[in-house]
Amino acid sequence: MARTSPGDKKQRILDAAVVEIARRGFHLTTVAMIARRAGVADGTIYLYFKNKEEVLVSLFDRALGRFIEEGRDRLAGFAGAEAKLRDIVERHLTLVGQDRDLAIITQVELRHSLHFMEELSRAQVGRYLEIIAEVLAEGRDEGIFRAGLDPVLGAKAIFGILDEMATDWVLSRRNTRLEGKAREVADLILGGVARCPRPEN
Amino acid sequence: MARTSPGDKKQRILDAAVVEIARRGFHLTTVAMIARRAGVADGTIYLYFKNKEEVLVSLFDRALGRFIEEGRDRLAGFAGAEAKLRDIVERHLTLVGQDRDLAIITQVELRHSLHFMEELSRAQVGRYLEIIAEVLAEGRDEGIFRAGLDPVLGAKAIFGILDEMATDWVLSRRNTRLEGKAREVADLILGGVARCPRPEN
Amino acid sequence: MARTSPGDKKQRILDAAVVEIARRGFHLTTVAMIARRAGVADGTIYLYFKNKEEVLVSLFDRALGRFIEEGRDRLAGFAGAEAKLRDIVERHLTLVGQDRDLAIITQVELRHSLHFMEELSRAQVGRYLEIIAEVLAEGRDEGIFRAGLDPVLGAKAIFGILDEMATDWVLSRRNTRLEGKAREVADLILGGVARCPRPEN
Amino acid sequence: MARTSPGDKKQRILDAAVVEIARRGFHLTTVAMIARRAGVADGTIYLYFKNKEEVLVSLFDRALGRFIEEGRDRLAGFAGAEAKLRDIVERHLTLVGQDRDLAIITQVELRHSLHFMEELSRAQVGRYLEIIAEVLAEGRDEGIFRAGLDPVLGAKAIFGILDEMATDWVLSRRNTRLEGKAREVADLILGGVARCPRPEN
DNA sequence: GATGAATGAGTATTCATTCAT
């Protein structure tokens, strides 16, 4: 009778890492703490991860990977760029808002160093930005988004807004539901702050 | 003629810290490295700062403090919320874009830990968000911004966009000028991504 | 055949500490010096001891612990309080006189600070004083010691004499054998300095 | 108008040192702490003392020096070795018992290292032991002390008893008066623990 | 695969002491 399958053990380590790192931060969390919570020996962690930092990276990859794959499929089901964009906003905020421990890690702990951020940027976030940019381009071509819109710049702006909302929610310890802001945020992204049409001046 | 005044020494330490920390990151930069570049003894740093972390905090305070004070005065000279908002965008991107070393620190190194970010958030960033929110409220009351606009949410969104632009610029090692995007970014903030007026659908 | 058992390693660290600390004193002895002589890594010491100071305490505990346990059994074999007292004197001086390095530690290095001495005093020395006091009470009840003798005060006085003899021997670098004084010291403790019976005056 | 005479300043430093070192121990007391309490600059201490350790030595010298000089004169006034011995006991305990801060220093802080103790031993304590030994020799020659008494050994024993009483008093935080034990201690020194004459056995 | 004892590199910080004023 196998008590633990290998995959099980790897998941347990990641699950333990989320809790411990969210609680104390990456630098104050020791490998031994993660190992203890996961119920494995310190050395066992090195059978599944190259080093401590890779545990952190894997945490992010697991979360964002799921999010992106799932998101791509879902988007195909929506007709029209606006609906797609609204879905992106809602899913982003919902996902982050579901797991505060994970949110602490993605919004704070993951942004340790230049080296680290560059790595993340190149990896997953880039794919996410591309998806958003595609939606923007699609909307522009459909004529529902501005003709002069730069999809790449727009994607970064949208990501910046969503990221800031998430960080703000993590830092404020309030119990508001992050996804409650989805509609208003989407409206802002779509319509900007200015009145439309602008008053002639 | 005194070779060094006390203020001089403190500034030299901060200047040295920017360079060293930007180059290697906070954790890989030793106090000895900062001291050597500043031309002081290791112990001297502790005459001016409580510990290594306080050097990092002071770096940020010096930079953002200047920015906010200066900004408030400047804004008073602009008539109309739109002009003010455009000035905020331009100055934010210009400031960040002027000193890549400092930008690395504000966009990356400063975001070390939950504790750290909370501290920053409570302190200076909160004041910055308030200024933006005031401009948004002013514009809404003037009738040039949307009637239903939430100034606080809007301020966070704008900050998120600017912050993401800054981070993106730091991570991309390209030699583009960050402030070159100011106009386009401001347009996006003002008008959103959607065409205006929206096509009836 | 295991090269090192865990107990072995702990003992080796203690043995190394005696030599190094006796040679240079506690403060001038670094953890690295002890580790090197013990043939272990610096960090290994912290697997067995909480900190450097605990190594010193353990040294004392090991030595005095043995002495007290062994002594209690031995005393049971002696008939009469005088014989027991003479045995205490002889064993105390013999033990100290056997290992000059250990003696340096117990007579000098261990007396670092008020905190330290209080701790020692509460711990082992108190038990030793009790044993002596019991012997004095027994002798008093047997009628061979003075009727008015306060066993607790007497025990302290005796300990003071033995401790001073030990310290004096450590400080004088002569090669005299400390236990050679046992008989004379015991006579002094038993009979005091005054002639007996005192000349009427 | 001289606010402070040089001697004044040196005394103030020593007075400050007694308090600070008694409170925290020698190693945890910084030169800056002593300077602050004395109301002088850190560097000023080095005008009067070679280094921090010399402050500690001077403390002891000042105290024991006074004691010995005063004692020698006083002893001349007593007729008979027993009276002299009783006076030594009483004065030793009285002096220690008068100033707990100073007592902490002489009984605990001064016993730092082999080097330190050897220095003290050679210096003042040796003179004190000689005085006691002289009294013992005098008593022996007068016929009131045992004929076989070794004055040097006896002096050490007596010093050991007095020293242990003093240390015990420092470590027990009780408010007993140390000099209250003088008579009983002197009786013990004179008569030992055994009944006199001993019962034939 | 799993363990966990052992390793040893790595560094912030203190504080006695100096010396220019």
Added chain:
DNA sequence: CATGAATGAATACTCATTCAT
């Protein structure tokens, strides 16, 4: 004499990582 800003040597301790079992 006095100051106190500046110095810089010196070290206990942690913890990621390894590897013999």
